[in-house]
Amino acid sequence: xxxxxxxxxxxxxxxxxxxxxxxxxxxxxxxxxxxxxxxxxxxxxxxxxxxxxxxxxxxxxxxxxxxxxxxxxxxxxxxxxxxxxxxxxxxxxxxxxxxxxxxxxxxxxxxxxxxxxxxxxxxxxxxxxxxxxxxxxxxxxxxxxxxxxxxxxxxxxxxxxxxxxxxxxxxxxxxxxxxxxxxxxxxxxxxxxxxxxxxxxxxxxxxxxxxxxxxxxxxxxxxxxxxxxxxxxxxxxxxxxxxxxxxxxxxxxxxxxxxxxxxxxxxxxxxxxxxxxxxxxxxxxxxxxxxxxxxxxxxxxxxxxxxxxxxxxxxxxxxxxxxxxxxxxxxxxxxxxxxxxxxxxxxxxxxxxxxxxxxxxxxxxxxxxxxxxxxxxxxxxxxxxxxxxxxxxxxxxxxxxxxxxxxxxxxxxxxxxxxxxxxxxxxxxxxxxxxxxxxxxxxxxxxxxxxxxxxxxxxxxxxxxxxxxxxxxxxxxxxxx
Ligand SMILES: Nc1ncnc2c1ncn2[C@@H]1O[C@H](COP(=O)(O)OP(=O)(O)O)[C@@H](O)[C@H]1O
Ligand SMILES: O=C(CO)[C@@H](O)[C@H](O)[C@H](O)[C@H](O)COP(=O)(O)O
Numbered sequence: 001x002x003x004x005x006x007x008x009x010x011x012x013x014x015x016x017x018x019x020x021x022x023x024x025x026x027x028x029x030x031x032x033x034x035x036x037x038x039x040x041x042x043x044x045x046x047x048x049x050x051x052x053x054x055x056x057x058x059x060x061x062x063x064x065x066x067x068x069x070x071x072x073x074x075x076x077x078x079x080x081x082x083x084x085x086x087x088x089x090x091x092x093x094x095x096x097x098x099x100x101x102x103x104x105x106x107x108x109x110x111x112x113x114x115x116x117x118x119x120x121x122x123x124x125x126x127x128x129x130x131x132x133x134x135x136x137x138x139x140x141x142x143x144x145x146x147x148x149x150x151x152x153x154x155x156x157x158x159x160x161x162x163x164x165x166x167x168x169x170x171x172x173x174x175x176x177x178x179x180x181x182x183x184x185x186x187x188x189x190x191x192x193x194x195x196x197x198x199x200x201x202x203x204x205x206x207x208x209x210x211x212x213x214x215x216x217x218x219x220x221x222x223x224x225x226x227x228x229x230x231x232x233x234x235x236x237x238x239x240x241x242x243x244x245x246x247x248x249x250x251x252x253x254x255x256x257x258x259x260x261x262x263x264x265x266x267x268x269x270x271x272x273x274x275x276x277x278x279x280x281x282x283x284x285x286x287x288x289x290x291x292x293x294x295x296x297x298x299x300x301x302x303x304x305x306x307x308x309x310x311x312x313x314x315x316x317x318x319x320x321x322x323x324x325x326x327x328x329x330x331x332x333x334x335x336x337x338x339x340x341x342x343x344x345x346x347x348x349x350x351x352x353x354x355x356x357x358x359x360x361x362x363x364x365x366x367x368x369x370x371x372x373x374x375x376x377x378x379x380x381x382x383x384x385x386x387x388x389x390x391x392x393x394x395x396x397x398x399x400x401x402x403x404x405x406x407x408x409x410x411x412x413x414x415x416x417x418x419x420x421x422x423x424x425x426x427x428x429x430x431x432x433x434x435x436x437x438x439x440x441x442x443x444x445x446x447x448x449x450x451x452x453x454x455x456x457x458x459x460x461x462x463x464x465x466x467x468x469x470x471x472x473x474x475x476x477x478x479x480x481x
Pocket of ligand 1: 026027028029030031287288289290332333334335336337356357360361440441442445446
């Protein structure tokens with residue numbers, strides 16, 4: 001559990017008259033929270049906090065291919081982040097912006113999704129009749145299963161881990177699982193629904209597009225296509241515009257006053273971009289659990305009606321009907337986390353316990369002392385959506401180049417080269433990109449990755465902090481008057 005409570009101690013949030021907004025990011029590895037205030041000097045982050053969720057859970061139905069998270073542990077990490085903020089700051093919060101890991105799906109029973117209780121820091125809620133979160137990393141939907149599904153009327157292909165694909169999987173393989181539930185959404189839609197006591201979940205276009213079978217032009221589900229194949233349409237949330245308000249809290253939450261407005265939940269990636277992209281000539285490179293490299297599409301751009309599953313670049317709905325061209329890799333910080341976990345398991349087998357945080361520190365320092373290597377690693381241990389069969393490989397292995405520094409350097413180089421193969425530097429230049437903005441804590445905490453970014457993309461690179469999506473979610477709420 002990593003406590004990263006960063007209290008800048010600035011008083012603006014407690015100053016009467018300032019607008020104070022709470023931003024939350026329910027990421028795949030950690031929950032981030034940030035208090036952001038609007039001042040004459042612009043927006044200031046006065047408090048931030050992150051907590052690893054350690055939420056990995058067994059996947060009873062899908063076995064080894066499943067990738068599920070325990071919602072209790074995600075909400076526990078969220079509560080710990082908020083409990084770490086000064087009460088007098090939380091009492092000044094007037095709006096809450098919430099982002100999170102897209103594509104995934106959690107099911108719950110209306111009016112029984114959570115239980116509220118008075119705690120030392122005001123009312124808090126604990127999950128009630130709620131399923132695990134089946135995440136975007138879930139691999140239960142095989143290529144053959146996906147090809148058995150109807151063709152979507154959407155510009156985005158349907159991939160394993162997408163909400164609609166997971167629901168189809170349960171319909172076919174374990175229909176009884178769905179019976180107790182009458183509501184579904186992403187994890188951040190669930191939190192918004194609980195905070196606002198919504199009868200029906202409300203989902204933003206950003207998250208609806210990430211589920212599949214959603215037409216972002218007409219802002220509607222492919223209901224006819226879904227109905228004809230027996231899909232449980234009642235599970236689909238209502239859809240609203242990103243930046244809209246989902247409702248007001250009917251009670252206080254961690255001291256945040258009753259009546260505070262809660263925004264419709266947003267994509268973590270779009271919020272990371274929103275936190276830093278200020279020019280249309282900006283590119284954003286986000287490396288958190290996964291990794292994305294993106295440039296904004298021209299205003300008024302509309303994506304094609306049908307998907308191109310072989311393309312490495314997809315068009316993600318952003319704000320105000322605009323789109324981002326995104327090289328969305330399934331291989332980002334999770335590749336390094338897998339390597340660290342592998343090393344820790346080997347050490348344990350050899351009888352040594354090692355702290356993962358120490359492994360990260362040692363491997364990064366070792367690679368900083370090894371600025372080049374012939375060792376070559378294609379890091380795609382998780383495949384890619386456009387090439388699911390391409391798994392990881394290692395070549396040019398010389399006996400003299402097997403140190404921790406060589407391997408870590410080659411891993412970081414491989415992660416960035418993989419992104420470059422999806423959206424090459426030349427394409428950024430042709431699109432008029434003038435600088436790259438880095439976001440995501442896997443990047444902000446790893447100078448080797450930063451070096452590899454700067455070598456591969458010879459443009460000015462500016463790095464954010466490690467709570468970018470949470471700050472972005474708060475900024476959306478500050479800007480949406
Ligand atoms: N101590 C550490 N030092 C450097 N990188 C780390 C450390 N701990 C975790 N990471 C990296 O951070 C990534 C998770 O980043 P995070 O922003 O928490 O993800 P998400 O937003 O997807 O929840 C991990 O996949 C891992 O690569
Ligand atoms: O897979 C895609 C897009 O297709 C990614 O944007 C993915 O949705 C996001 O990385 C997830 O939301 C997870 O985000 P994070 O946990 O890596 O921050």
